[in-house]
Amino acid sequence: MDTLYPWPEPETLSSNKKRVIQKLVEGQQCATELQVIVLHNNKPPQQAEELVQKILWSFNQTLSMLAEAGHHDEVISQNQATCNDDCKSQDSSESSKRSLSAFVKDKRGCYKRKRFAQTKIVVSDKIEDGHAWRKYGQKNILHSKHPRSYFRCSHKHDQGCSAIKQVQRMEDDAQMYHITYIGTHTCRDQYSSMATPRIDSPSPILKLESEEQATTPSDVTDLDSMTMWTDVMMGGVGFEIDVVSNMYSCTEITCLDLEPVELENGLLFDDTDFA
DNA sequence: CGAATTTGACCTGA
DNA sequence: TCAGGTCAAATTCG
Numbered sequence: 604m605d606t607l608y609p610w611p612e613p614e615t616l617s618s619n620k621k622r623v624i625q626k627l628v629e630g631q632q633c634a635t636e637l638q639v640i641v642l643h644n645n646k647p648p649q650q651a652e653e654l655v656q657k658i659l660w661s662f663n664q665t666l667s668m669l670a671e672a673g674h675h676d677e678v679i680s681q682n683q684a685t686c687n688d689d690c691k692s693q694d695s696s697e698s699s700k701r702s703l704s705a706f707v708k709d710k711r712g713c714y715k716r717k718r719f720a721q722t723k724i725v726v727s728d729k730i731e732d733g734h735a736w737r738k739y740g741q742k743n744i745l746h747s748k749h750p751r752s753y754f755r756c757s758h759k760h761d762q763g764c765s766a767i768k769q770v771q772r773m774e775d776d777a778q779m780y781h782i783t784y785i786g787t788h789t790c791r792d793q794y795s796s797m798a799t800p801r802i803d804s805p806s807p808i809l810k811l812e813s814e815e816q817a818t819t820p821s822d823v824t825d826l827d828s829m830t831m832w833t834d835v836m837m838g839g840v841g842f843e844i845d846v847v848s849n850m851y852s853c854t855e856i857t858c859l860d861l862e863p864v865e866l867e868n869g870l871l872f873d874d875t876d877f878a
Numbered sequence: 879c880g881a882a883t884t885t886g887a888c889c890t891g892a
Numbered sequence: 893t894c895a896g897g898t899c900a901a902a903t904t905c906g
């Protein structure tokens with residue numbers, strides 16, 4: 604399989620958690636230093652470059668670990684569940700029969716399940732991302748200690764924003780959240796500080812992007828999507844993986860002009876999407 | 879009192 | 893058939 608990177612399931616990911624976290628912390632520390640240098644000293648490009656290299660190396664190490672632990676799993680392909688737009692939308696006579704009682708009662712369940720056009724996964728200790736979300740459901744997941752919460756953009760109705768996200772605590776580290784973003788924000792709610800008042804400042808560690816339609820260049824540069832991820836990374840360094848193109852992107856909130864860096868496995872760091 | 883969350887019912891897809 | 897996703901009434905919150 605040469606189109607999908609063998610990304611591990613979150614459970615597998617956690618087996619390397621200590622090393623992963625260590626490396627990610629290194630990366631974050633370097634990023635913090637870099638941020639100070641760039642924002643306040645406004646110069647030494649050489650020093651900045653060194654730090655950038657360290658950051659990239661740390662994240663590269665992390666990726667390698669994760670890739671080692673991983674296997675050809677469905678986590679990604681599931682996430683990019685093909686979007687057959689014309690999936691059965693009209694209710695069949697079968698479902699009509701089944702809906703009879705529901706019709707009498709209410710309209711619960713009368714919906715069309717979305718097919719994911721774009722899915723991104725974030726592992727973070729915070730779930731705040733700068734957007735306003737409305738919780739619309741919660742489910743206990745089989746073999747999972749923690750329930751999964753379902754959120755949709757608060758501007759779904761007033762602005763027609765179709766972005767949703769699912770949040771679930773990690774199995775063996777309840778401090779960490781496994782957050783799946785589905786769809787992109789079309790609303791104008793960027794950086795609303797009070798978006799998710801219950802959550803502290805964000806510091807996402809890892810994110811995985813899976814775009815089933817990523818073959819379209821416009822998807823890669825989708826402004827809403829990028830803005831969303833910039834939101835997610837407020838206050839820290841984020842890491843994005845374009846699964847389809849096998850391209851890793853290291854990004855920093857201040858949008859530094861990082862040079863694309865070739866990684867092992869022929870992967871590439873590139874921040875151009877966020878510049 | 880309006881907005882947000884909770885919760886159980888119901889539908890979809892594998 | 894059933895796990896997971898969504899809906900909307902009921903409940904809670906500010």
